[in-house]
Amino acid sequence: xxxxxxxxxxxxxxxxxxxxxxxxxxxxxxxxxxxxxxxxxxxxxxxxxxxxxxxxxxxxxxxxxxxxxxxxxxxxxxxxxxxxxxxxxxxxxxxxxxxxxxxxxxxxxxxxxxxxxxxxxxxxxxxxxxxxxxxxxxxxxxxxxxxxxxxxxxxxxxxxxxxxxxxxxxxxxxxxxxxxxxxxxxxxxxxxxxxxxxxxxxxxxxxxx
Ligand code: B12
Numbered sequence: 001x002x003x004x005x006x007x008x009x010x011x012x013x014x015x016x017x018x019x020x021x022x023x024x025x026x027x028x029x030x031x032x033x034x035x036x037x038x039x040x041x042x043x044x045x046x047x048x049x050x051x052x053x054x055x056x057x058x059x060x061x062x063x064x065x066x067x068x069x070x071x072x073x074x075x076x077x078x079x080x081x082x083x084x085x086x087x088x089x090x091x092x093x094x095x096x097x098x099x100x101x102x103x104x105x106x107x108x109x110x111x112x113x114x115x116x117x118x119x120x121x122x123x124x125x126x127x128x129x130x131x132x133x134x135x136x137x138x139x140x141x142x143x144x145x146x147x148x149x150x151x152x153x154x155x156x157x158x159x160x161x162x163x164x165x166x167x168x169x170x171x172x173x174x175x176x177x178x179x180x181x182x183x184x185x186x187x188x189x190x191x192x193x194x195x196x197x198x199x200x201x202x203x204x205x206x207x208x209x
Pocket of ligand 1: 042045046047048049050052053059060062063066098099100101102103104105107108144145146147148149150151175176177178179180194195196197198199200201
């Protein structure tokens with residue numbers, strides 16, 4: 001499929017001025033949005049990550065690719081909205097302290113919203129204390145934590161331990177995800193679930209409420 005490659009290349013090369021026109025056109029043509037996201041956009045980020053790891057590109061290029069991808073996703077977002085009127089449950093989502101990666105989190109939020117959940121997005125780089133305060137206030141059924149760095153992953157355990165200390169652990173399901181996170185890690189830190197991608201996040205959330 002030529003268009004998937006075109007989108008992938010546009011994101012890898014940070015064509016942030018062209019991406020909206022390209023994605024709008026594809027939406028008009030009625031392409032499979034899931035395939036566009038998975039095989040065009042996410043696949044591009046994997047290549048960007050490899051290039052960065054090999055020192056072929058550096059942070060500024062990685063950032064332009066991220067902006068390009070987010071611009072494309074923003075156009076797809078309204079199309080994923082479900083038609084449920086009653087929210088299925090409330091989910092608080094954030095990226096943990098020390099970590100500003102948010103594309104994966106935003107994608108998970110898009111899919112969860114599309115599936116009828118009410119999402120409160122607390123953003124990125126959120127400290128344990130800030131998060132606990134907001135959880136007390138919002139009282140969500142589910143908390144979703146995202147981490148993309150091996151150095152920020154331990155924050156997930158800190159959040160779970162803090163929920164425990166505050167007597168909140170039993171009232172909230174915690175799901176975790178992000179590229180370096182896996183099921184084994186999720187089990188080890190006492191999370192209720194791990195999702196490898198946005199579709200798995202939706203499955204988990206449905207199981208939890
Ligand atoms: C884009 C990017 C950036 C952008 C982020 C912009 C943004 N707004 O997000 C910028 C340029 C800012 C950046 C900065 C850095 N980055 Co960076 N970045 C990436 C890159 C290329 C893509 C990440 C991405 O968006 N992927 C696409 C999304 C859709 O995938 P995802 O996040 O994994 O999410 C999916 C799943 O994991 C899951 N999921 C995610 N969250 C959750 C949550 C729940 C609850 C569930 C169920 C599921 C789930 O669902 C999502 C959808 O399928 C990755 C490489 C990679 N392949 O991951 C490196 C990468 C993560 N970065 C890396 C590094 C080193 C850095 C920096 C330290 C670089 C530096 N020297 O400054 C800084 C750190 C900044 C910080 N403090 O956070 C390394 C991490 C290495 C490691 N072992 O920790 C990587 C792996 C690159 C590499 N190969 O070296 N980065």
